Amino acid sequence: MARGEEIWAQGWSEPEAGSDLANVRGRAERDEERGGWRLSGQKTWSSRATYGHWLFGLFRTDPDSSRHRGLTYFLVPLDAEGVTVRGIAQLDGEPGFAEVFLDEVFVPDAQVLGGVGQGWTVAMSTTGSERGLTLRSPGRFMAAADRLVDLARAAAPGEALRQDVARAWMEADAYRLYTFHTLTRLESGEAIGPESSVNKVFWSELDLRLHETALRILGPDGELPGNGWTDGFLFALAGPIYGGTNEIQRNIIAERVLGLPREPKGGQ
Numbered sequence: 681m682a683r684g685e686e687i688w689a690q691g692w693s694e695p696e697a698g699s700d701l702a703n704v705r706g707r708a709e710r711d712e713e714r715g716g717w718r719l720s721g722q723k724t725w726s727s728r729a730t731y732g733h734w735l736f737g738l739f740r741t742d743p744d745s746s747r748h749r750g751l752t753y754f755l756v757p758l759d760a761e762g763v764t765v766r767g768i769a770q771l772d773g774e775p776g777f778a779e780v781f782l783d784e785v786f787v788p789d790a791q792v793l794g795g796v797g798q799g800w801t802v803a804m805s806t807t808g809s810e811r812g813l814t815l816r817s818p819g820r821f822m823a824a825a826d827r828l829v830d831l832a833r834a835a836a837p838g839e840a841l842r843q844d845v846a847r848a849w850m851e852a853d854a855y856r857l858y859t860f861h862t863l864t865r866l867e868s869g870e871a872i873g874p875e876s877s878v879n880k881v882f883w884s885e886l887d888l889r890l891h892e893t894a895l896r897i898l899g900p901d902g903e904l905p906g907n908g909w910t911d912g913f914l915f916a917l918a919g920p921i922y923g924g925t926n927e928i929q930r931n932i933i934a935e936r937v938l939g940l941p942r943e944p945k946g947g948q
């Protein structure tokens with residue numbers, strides 16, 4: 681995995697389970713004879729599944745359960761019998777993600793991660809690490825911020841845009857330093873908690889602002905292909921959606937970081 685030779689895709693979202701992930705309908709039926717499970721269902725928006733080797737995701741192992749109980753975290757080879765992967769084109773036309781259909785796919789017990797029925801706990805650990813640390817490397821934003829500074833030097837834009845360039849660079853550096861802070865906390869035995877949602881909102885909005893600033897400096901040239909910024913801008917548009925939408929992150933921040941009251945069911 682570290683060498684990038686083995687690519688893993690994430691199989692969380694389903695057609696009826698995006699923001700409401702606990703609504704997972706993919707199911708796993710016990711196969712006692714072969715010592716494993718048979719998985720059926722559909723995952724969607726699965727990044728890298730088009731060319732990936734493995735998928736991890738949640739399936740319901742207890743048919744009588746509901747919401748986040750009775751779910752199990754499975755590791756599934758994408759070339760297993762019964763798996764069909766159908767690429768979905770992104771805004772730039774690349775099939776960056778895919779629908780994954782599973783039809784009675786056999787998965788042995790050894791490919792259950794974290795125990796039967798413990799899927800939600802494992803998944804929350806994955807999402808915390810993703811939002812708080814691993815999804816977007818600081819190097820990516822620093823490199824883009826440095827390119828933005830070069831662009832601004834060459835184009836010599838007016839004062840307001842220069843302020844935005846400085847802000848984008850400072851935010852990228854703040855993100856880099858915060859990543860070190862998180863690593864230091866983890867090394868001293870602490871865990872990533874719901875504050876990872878603050879981090880997710882921060883880096884996704886910083887990425888978007890940074891690319892918007894570059895396109896504003898480029899002016900009409902920003903609409904031409906091959907300007908070095910449009911692809912990044914199109915991908916930045918997805919940042920507030922993937923990894924759990926920013927609206928959902930703000931709900932988590934409100935309820936679990938700030939301790940504000942939960943929204944009543946069916947309320948305003």
Ligand SMILES: Cc1cc2nc3c(=O)[nH]c(=O)nc-3n(C[C@H](O)[C@H](O)[C@H](O)COP(=O)(O)OP(=O)(O)OC[C@H]3O[C@@H](n4cnc5c(N)ncnc54)[C@H](O)[C@@H]3O)c2cc1C
Nearest residue numbers: 690691692693698699725726727918921922923924925927
């Ligand atoms: C580039 C990209 C890559 C992705 N990669 C993966 C992947 O690898 N694996 C994977 O499993 N998924 C992936 N996703 C899917 C992503 O996680 C979902 O799109 C996201 O969680 C939202 O779910 P949804 O699309 O079903 O939207 P919905 O849940 O239907 O939400 C629609 C809108 O309603 C808002 N909303 C919903 N509920 C609430 C609420 N309670 N309060 C306030 N607002 C609410 C949302 O914020 C959103 O704006 C990817 C998405 C993108 C764009």
